[in-house]
Amino acid sequence: xxxxxxxxxxxxxxxxxxxxxxxxxxxxxxxxxxxxxxxxxxxxxxxxxxxxxxxxxxxxxxxxxxxxxxxxxxxxxxxxxxxxxxxxxxxxxxxxxxxxxxxxxxxxxxxxxxxxxx
Amino acid sequence: xxxxxxxxxxxxxxxxxxxxxxxxxxxxxxxxxxxxxxxxxxxxxxxxxxxxxxxxxxxxxxxxxxxxxxxxxxxxxxxxxxxxxxxxxxxxxxxxxxxxxxxxxxxxxxx
Numbered sequence: 001x002x003x004x005x006x007x008x009x010x011x012x013x014x015x016x017x018x019x020x021x022x023x024x025x026x027x028x029x030x031x032x033x034x035x036x037x038x039x040x041x042x043x044x045x046x047x048x049x050x051x052x053x054x055x056x057x058x059x060x061x062x063x064x065x066x067x068x069x070x071x072x073x074x075x076x077x078x079x080x081x082x083x084x085x086x087x088x089x090x091x092x093x094x095x096x097x098x099x100x101x102x103x104x105x106x107x108x109x110x111x112x113x114x115x116x117x118x
Numbered sequence: 119x120x121x122x123x124x125x126x127x128x129x130x131x132x133x134x135x136x137x138x139x140x141x142x143x144x145x146x147x148x149x150x151x152x153x154x155x156x157x158x159x160x161x162x163x164x165x166x167x168x169x170x171x172x173x174x175x176x177x178x179x180x181x182x183x184x185x186x187x188x189x190x191x192x193x194x195x196x197x198x199x200x201x202x203x204x205x206x207x208x209x210x211x212x213x214x215x216x217x218x219x220x221x222x223x224x225x226x227x228x229x
Binding site: 004006034036043044045046049091093095107108109110111112114 | 152154159160161164217218219222
């Protein structure tokens with residue numbers, strides 16, 4: 001099946017710094033990717049929809065200036081957590097759908113990125 | 119998007135069949151039902167998807183009654199490695215589908 005990768009898998013940063021997380025579709029193209037955040041023992045919370053070549057659509061309550069999303073190509077979306085604080089520590093997951101498979105409805109999820117802000 | 123309701127947790131034993139039911143009373147005509155599995159510190163993994171009646175693949179079966187207001191994921195002969203959180207998602211498949219997760223069901227399989 002299709003593969004979505006994320007980099008890095010784990011990152012520890014100091015409070016006030018920025019962290020960039022990459023999401024790549026390795027063997028398919030995706031005009032839309034989704035970014036989620038998951039806190040311990042909780043479900044995935046959709047943060048934003050990343051659209052190739054246009055601005056991302058953010059969910060209510062998600063600060064677009066803090067969580068910068070760039071979808072510069074059909075295989076890459078990046079999430080930058082700016083001026084990170086300890087409360088931003090979480091598990092960040094991206095997903096994408098293979099547009100090349102007309103009858104496929106699967107969303108492929110990345111392995112996640114564990115962000116720890118100290 | 120249709121809201122889903124699942125049991126928060128379930129327990130089972132190795133070798134048993136496990137059925138997890140999801141309620142989605144306000145499912146729309148064009149909505150598909152998709153189930154995902156998630157292990158700790160991993161991204162969700164697609165299990166199965168269906169629209170109506172029954173769908174079966176190599177890992178699970180999905181039963182959807184005629185009114186489509188609920189669905190049941192059936193895992194045959196579970197093993198310890200099936201311990202995970204299972205999510206039911208409902209939405210229109212295709213370019214406009216935004217996968218939104220509910221609380222999920224935490225399945226624990228005991229020896």
